[in-house]
Amino acid sequence: MNGDAYENGKGKKDDKEPDAENPYKLTGHLKVTHVEKKAAGIPAVIASFADLIEEKTLIRGTRALFKMNQFGGFDCSSCAWPDPDDDRSPIAEYCENGAKALAEEATTKKVTPEFFRKNSVYELSQLDDYRIGKMGRLTDPVYLPKGGTHYQPVSWEDAFRKIAAHLNALDSPDEAAFYTSGRTSNEASFVYQLFAKEYGTNNMPDCSNMCHETSGSGLRPTIGIGKGTVKLEDFYDADVVIIIGQNPGTNAPRMMSALAKCKENGGKIIAINPLPETGLMGFRDPQEIKGILGDGVKLADLYLPVKINGDMALLKALEWLLLDFEKKSPGEVLDRQFIEEKTVGYDAFIKQFEEYQLEDLAAESGVAPALLYDAAQMMAFKKRIIICWGMGITQQPNGVDMVKEMLNLLLLKGSVGKKGAGVCPVRGHSNVQGNRTMLIDEKPTDEQLDRLENFFGFKMPRKHGYDVVRAIKAMYEGKVKVLFCMGGNLLSAAPDTTYTASALRKLNLLVCVSTKLNRGHLIHGKEALILPTYSRSDFDIVNGELQIVSTENSMGVVQSSKGVLKAVSDNLINETQIVCRMAMATLGSRSVVDWQRFHDSYDAVRDAIEQCIPGFENYNVRVRRKGGFYLPNAARDEQRFAAQYDYRAPFTLTEIPDNRLADDEYMMATTRTHDQFNTTIYGLEDRYRGVHNGRRVIFMNKSDIEKAGFKPGEKVDLFNYDDGIERIAPLFIIVSYPIPKRNTVTYFPETNVLVSINNVVKESNMPASKYVKIKICKHDPEIYQRINRL
Incomplete structure (x- = not known):
């Protein structure tokens, strides 16, 4: 790959434009194996150090790993999950993807x-x-x-x-x-x-x-702040944690340690997602010796296999059931005092349920009534409830309404602004929340x-x-x-x-x-x-002095970060x-x-x-304290919510979306592999889902594959026709997977080409990448000619 036409920056113009997407080819020989039943543990440790070796930085990178997310060290550039306020793991206060991110920062290449x-x-x-x-x-x-x-x-x-x-x-x-x-x-x-x-x-x-604008758009007008209302220790005290539209095993692996502590303390975990994710089925904590060597713990007590964008119907079904439980046990299910003192709009909110039937809501959600009943029963007589969500919620066209509906459910229970309870949007990037606090805002x-x-x-x-x-x-x-x-x-x-x-x-x-x-x-x-x-792990020297920077995590903690590595270049x-x-x-x-x-x-x-x-008083002193400091959060600390409602929180009326598909259409959601962080591809393995050495795959329900006349392993092309425009993602391989019928999942960025610029979330204007209507056809080798014409 040597360009010999270069001379002083001038050369013959290439005949073709650079490729906007990944080249249309399959990488290596795709292999599909069994789905893993446990996440983390020894395989995660091995994978972490394998990347250090690949990047030719084993000694340099390992030395840095022991300073990552530690007091006086540097903040991981991967996810925004918070570090413990007290003691931190001496083994590894980071996850596999954090180690991979560090390997690419510390590389000698x-x-x-x-x-x-x-x-x-x-x-x-x-x-x-x-x-x-x-x-x-x-x-x-x-x-x-x-x-x-x-x-x-x-x-x-x-x-x-x-x-x-x-x-x-x-x-x-x-x-x-x-x-x-x-x-x-x-x-x-x-x-x-x-x-x-x-x-x-x-x-x-x-x-x-592109990730959590939806969360802020739903939370600011209802609780007065566009952030979550829980601290890390609230997970340890929660009675029930609901994880919806999020896969912590890949997207926020350190969250699983907090969930394991919740389980140890008697809490229950409900997982809601179209795909069953390994991280919530079984977890071996690599931050503890027993976690590395032991059998691990099953995190999710209940899994609800919701259809893509069936979440709204599911949430309303849970509310329907809670209201029914309240009728049978008055005063024991709902927090009447909280509702009366801290909310508005309750009567109008519950009136809508006169029009709903549990069976219809269950059908719209794709989840059996019996499973919905089990979930509601877990919550019915508990008050310490946390709801966590990710882009499986925020990238739906009605995502803002779903954020408000999740809040509706918590308001019924009085589960906001108290120990072990609240809303928890799980941010992806390390300082995305801090950016907005620093007024990065259009x-x-x-x-x-x-x-x-x-x-x-x-x-x-x-x-x-x-x-x-x-x-x-x-x-x-x-x-x-x-x-x-x-x-x-x-x-x-x-x-x-x-x-x-x-x-x-x-x-x-x-x-x-x-x-x-x-x-x-x-x-x-x-x-x-x-x-x-510089990367986060590099020395940042200004006027001869090693500098600290600061970041804000998902729980509103501002803390210092100080690099430990000599940069790869003096320029x-x-x-x-x-x-x-x-x-x-x-x-x-x-x-x-x-x-x-x-x-x-x-x-x-x-x-x-x-x-x-506001909130940064005495900044230079407090940011240098061990663990940093919490920013003010009136919803969390004082149960003071939206100013326009006299600092109460409104119940919101929302609608159930129409998710009908044409006979030849499927609903597609994009996701990332376990070997990936946002658009950064660390490797070609998605070992928890059993996909190896490739990324151009489409997960489909077994019956859908058979009905369409396909076979697992067959090559197909994917099409979207929003706005009357043909969009093509060619050459994908079918993988059979336990996913709701007529639903499919692919990896991004490979299928971002199918997401119309006009397919956005109402109010937040985010791309609705988890709600894309597609058609699937057998692969046509001449498809590339159609793409070139486009």
Whole structure:
């Protein structure tokens, strides 16, 4: 793969565009085995260290692992699950995927300017996402000129000059957008949003727009805060934990340790998901010797195999049953005092159940009435109930309503704002919640803007900006001409891959701040820059002093993080300084912000945060305390809810969706493998589901396979026709799996191409990637000609 046409950044233009999706081929020889019955344990430990060996960083990486998620160490860049407030495991306060994330950060493999000289953008695009991500750490800033075929070295000064020139040439600040990934620290996020506002726009799409925007949209108007209301120790005290639309065994493996403690203390766990997930069926805790060597523990006491988007009917069925239990045992099931003192709208809420029948709700949910009865009975005479959810809820078109319905259920029980009870949206990325707290938000409130304006002394833009979906449409329509990406891989994370790729190619300039190469660098604007930065585990030295940054986890704890590894290159710049230097180059003398002060001192950034964002009083002192500090949460701590309802929580009236399919249609939800975190592919194994050495698979019900005339292992092509447009994902292999009839599951990002840019969640405008209507046909080798025509 040597590009010999390169000479001083000029060369013959490739005839073909870089591939927006994974190349249409099967990786290796796919193997399907039995579904694992237990998660974690020795296999997880082996897999963790195998990645360190593969990345040629066994000693260096192992040393760092013992500092990850420890007091005085660094925060894992993987999921946002909280660390214990008290003692932490001396063996491993991290999960398998956290270890894999660290391995890719600590790798000794490097992507240098010489690498780019030898490999053209087009050649790199022919690789799948797994191989692109395994190239190593980026070492130097590189630039792709207009018409160029290869990225070429560029100095930091010239990079910032190019960014400034593009930004200052726009007719309006709103022709630029500033995307944020969840790995960005609080300090970098704060200066990033401040720069965007002083530049003049609220166009700040971020990864929340694709994962938990729905949660915030459902919680803010009902409990007054768009975050969860539980602490980690609440799981230990819960009577019942309901896990719906989430797979902790893969997406938040450390959560299983908390669930195991819940079980030890007599709690019950209910799992609700279209797929039975190994992590909830059996768990061997790798943080304890007995967990590694023992037989493990069965976590889920009850599994409800709900249909895709049958969750609303299921929740209403549970409420129907609880109300029926209350009739038979008055005052023993519902928390009447809580309902009277802390809620509004109860009478209108319960009146709707006069129109429902349990059998109809059960049919809509796909779950047998007897199982629903068992679940309701577990909850009926308990008050300490936690409901956890993930993107199986938030990426449904009615996801906001489902968040409100889950809250309805907890309000009936008085299970919010008390020990062992509450709502728990399980965030994915490590600081995605902190980003929003730091005002990374396309819809900032007037109150937030007023504080910034009073402190910094310049007029804040008040018009709402673009979220991810709207930003992609604006790029496609030529309304956004410059996109700056602070981390992430927007192309692979976004819906409607072909449409998104077309949008990105229309940009005048795409800038990506990154630690590793990804496909988002290969689908670019007329010009492109890649700016390398530190990872969470790297030493971050400013003016000769090792710095700390801070993050916020899913439970609202802000804590420090301090890198322990020497960076792979001396030519990296931290994210905060990248923003400050961009600001100084772009705004120059017209800026009223002391960007140089922020550039030279994270403490100075935290001092400004303290003045502008409630809850950060004495920030620089408290963040250095062992374990950090909790942000205020009135819903959790005081049972003070929505201000517009006199600080009560409203019961919400919602509707059951119509999920009918045409005779030749199936419902598809996307998911990730166990060897994956968001768009980062660590390997080609999904061992808990028994899929090995490949990713282009579609899980189908056995009877559906037979009825359609297919066979397990057969090659098929997948189609979506939303908006009257044919979208094609070719060459998938059928895997028989215990999944509800007419439901299918595939991996992302491979099938993001099937998710229409217009298939979104009402209110939150998130991509509804868990609700995609598809058709399945036998694989046609000539399908690629149709794709090329598209």
